[in-house]
Amino acid sequence: MEKREKFSSRLGFILISAGCAIGLGNVWRFPYITGKYGGAAFVLIYLVFLVILGMPIMAMEFAVGRASRKSAARSFHVLEPKGTKWHIEGYIAMAGNYLLMMFYTTVGGWMISYIFKIASGSFHGLTPDEVGDVFNGMLASPGSMTFWMIVAVLLAFGICSMGLQNGVERITKVMMSFLLVILVVLCIRSVTLPGAGAGLRFYLIPDFSRIVENGIGEVIFAAMGQAFFTLSLGIGAMAIFGSYISRDRTLMGESVNICILDTVVALMAGLVIFPACFAFGVDPGEGPGLVFVTLPNIFNQMAGGRLWGTLFFVFMSFAALSTIIAVFENIISFGIDLWGWTRKKSVLVNLILILVLSMPCVLGFNVWSGIAPLGAGSTIQDLEDFIVSNNLLPLGSLMYLLFCTSRYGWGWDRFIAEADAGKGINFPQWARFYVSYILPLIVLFIFVMGYWQKFAA
Numbered sequence: 150m151e152k153r154e155k156f157s158s159r160l161g162f163i164l165i166s167a168g169c170a171i172g173l174g175n176v177w178r179f180p181y182i183t184g185k186y187g188g189a190a191f192v193l194i195y196l197v198f199l200v201i202l203g204m205p206i207m208a209m210e211f212a213v214g215r216a217s218r219k220s221a222a223r224s225f226h227v228l229e230p231k232g233t234k235w236h237i238e239g240y241i242a243m244a245g246n247y248l249l250m251m252f253y254t255t256v257g258g259w260m261i262s263y264i265f266k267i268a269s270g271s272f273h274g275l276t277p278d279e280v281g282d283v284f285n286g287m288l289a290s291p292g293s294m295t296f297w298m299i300v301a302v303l304l305a306f307g308i309c310s311m312g313l314q315n316g317v318e319r320i321t322k323v324m325m326s327f328l329l330v331i332l333v334v335l336c337i338r339s340v341t342l343p344g345a346g347a348g349l350r351f352y353l354i355p356d357f358s359r360i361v362e363n364g365i366g367e368v369i370f371a372a373m374g375q376a377f378f379t380l381s382l383g384i385g386a387m388a389i390f391g392s393y394i395s396r397d398r399t400l401m402g403e404s405v406n407i408c409i410l411d412t413v414v415a416l417m418a419g420l421v422i423f424p425a426c427f428a429f430g431v432d433p434g435e436g437p438g439l440v441f442v443t444l445p446n447i448f449n450q451m452a453g454g455r456l457w458g459t460l461f462f463v464f465m466s467f468a469a470l471s472t473i474i475a476v477f478e479n480i481i482s483f484g485i486d487l488w489g490w491t492r493k494k495s496v497l498v499n500l501i502l503i504l505v506l507s508m509p510c511v512l513g514f515n516v517w518s519g520i521a522p523l524g525a526g527s528t529i530q531d532l533e534d535f536i537v538s539n540n541l542l543p544l545g546s547l548m549y550l551l552f553c554t555s556r557y558g559w560g561w562d563r564f565i566a567e568a569d570a571g572k573g574i575n576f577p578q579w580a581r582f583y584v585s586y587i588l589p590l591i592v593l594f595i596f597v598m599g600y601w602q603k604f605a606a
Contacts, residue, residue, distance in 0.1 A: 168471030184433030187359030198376035214391025221385025245384030258297030348427030383545030402573025
């Protein structure tokens with residue numbers, strides 16, 4: 150059995166955990182969903198749900214990981230009462246990590262490819278429609294899609310193969326530092342554009358009439374869903390980092406720090422996008438195409454646009470890779486914990502496995518584009534995303550909640566003893582009723598509404 154590494158510093162733990170949480174859910178989905186649902190008023194509702202939904206469940210994942218010193222593959226086996234079947238959640242969590250990477254690696258490849266497209270001037274002089282054609286042309290090319298997916302996978306597994314401290318921690322620290330620096334530079338450039346003031350007002354001054362226009366219920370559910378999904382909770386992606394840390398700091402305090410960093414990056418991404426959209430008269434609620442179609446058009450019109458566009462997609466690539474590296478670290482730990490593999494063997498086996506498993510998503514945009522698993526216009530990626538986001542994340546989070554609060558699971562007393570070990574913010578005792586009875590109902594509501602929106606609305 151390979152000796153389990155630990156983080157060399159608390160900063161490494163915070164940056165890697167935040168990198169896993171940040172991902173594309175924050176820097177890609179957050180801006181366009183904020184634009185769609187009314188700007189600042191939506192942001193306020195989102196922040197409330199981030200606190201009451203995300204932080205408690207994150208602390209529970211960390212606690213299960215730290216107490217067991219195992220990944221999701223074995224953590225429930227270690228902690229569950231004898232004769233119970235909580236360890237089934239471990240297999241569900243493992244499936245969630247693999248499924249997430251089956252489509253996330255493709256999107257990560259898109260981001261990396263756009264660094265080179267913008268830097269080389271591929272968009273220079275193109276009309277808005279022609280910019281859209283570049284993205285559609287990439288999707289239609291199985292060779293190009295496969296190449297960039299492989300680049301993303303090799304980069305991330307190469308970093309993981311170097312070990313926790315020498316690879317994942319050391320490189321993620323550098324990557325996250327550059328991510329934050331680039332983000333600050335882009336924010337300054339965006340907010341100083343002529344006409345950026347209207348975008349700042351839209352993003353920073355709440356106008357609750359916009360919520361009414363979009364439908365109060367729909368906006369609240371969108372904010373609830375974004376707050377829940379942005380942290381990738383429920384599949385043990387965070388629990389693995391809990392298993393690598395000491396008991397010097399309380400887990401609620403660390404969850405707060407990670408959520409703050411996660412939120413700062415999301416809010417700053419909005420400060421890049423909304424002022425630029427308003428400065429150039431672009432609708433900020435245009436949906437997923439905002440990053441790959443709308444923003445390249447904006448960079449085309451901006452002085453020094455090739456430089457700013459390149460920096461933006463370097464930032465987006467770092468955000469994507471930080472999550473891929475974190476989840477790959479979790480996946481590698483499965484082989485180590487379950488079968489006693491060395492890190493090298495687990496990296497090699499999973500490298501091949503992920504490359505194969507990622508191909509349906511790649512081919513779903515071209516060779517297999519006739520497959521529409523969720524109805525006309527849907528893709529294999531949509532199905533994979535639906536299984537993870539609308540099923541495994543909420544149901545997995547529900548299992549962590551019940552496991553940490555129920556006397557039939559690990560139990561409240563053991564969870565609190567682990568969560569409150571060390572210095573820092575303690576998990577509030579008054580929240581026991583809330584996390585035991587109310588929060589599980591909220592998670593179930595998110596699960597049911599996900600199906601309602603997908604198939605009944």
